[in-house]
Amino acid sequence: MTLNHFKRYRVTFVNTKSGRKRTVPISQELHQAITEHLKEWGSFGTSTISAFRRAVRRAGLTLPKGQCAHILRHTFASHFMTNGGNILTLQRILGHASISMTMRYLTYPLTT
Numbered sequence: 001m002t003l004n005h006f007k008r009y010r011v012t013f014v015n016t017k018s019g020r021k022r023t024v025p026i027s028q029e030l031h032q033a034i035t036e037h038l039k040e041w042g043s044f045g046t047s048t049i050s051a052f053r054r055a056v057r058r059a060g061l062t063l064p065k066g067q068c069a070h071i072l073r074h075t076f077a078s079h080f081m082t083n084g085g086n087i088l089t090l091q092r093i094l095g096h097a098s099i100s101m102t103m104r105y106l107t108y109p110l111t112t
Contacts, residue, residue, distance in 0.1 A: 003035065003045070003063055006035055007033055008031070009025060009027070010024065011023070011026055011034075017095075020095065022093075022095045024093050031033075049069045073105065075104055077090055077094065077106060081106060086098065087102060
């Protein structure tokens with residue numbers, strides 16, 4: 001991601017699985033931290049998923065094959081709703097075409 005993906009308190013994802021652009025709100029603090037980092041360094045240096053995979057290995061966690069990055073979506077969805085999020089807002093953030101898919105994220109165990 002580059003600085004042009006970050007606008008005032010929003011991040012835009014362009015190469016999504018569905019092929020559609022998706023813009024997600026972020027806090028003022030996160031926006032400031034990311035833009036300062038990108039202005040100074042130009043990039044994050046390593047992909048965030050690579051860093052997450054290394055952290056998972058160091059923690060000794062075992063995840064189902066192909067689920068390392070996907071578990072972050074489920075974790076985000078759970079925390080979002082636990083902290084008072086709206087299911088329709090979550091649907092838009094996750095980029096789901098149907099509310100039923102969003103609801104699966106909240107009830108469907110990752111390991112099945």
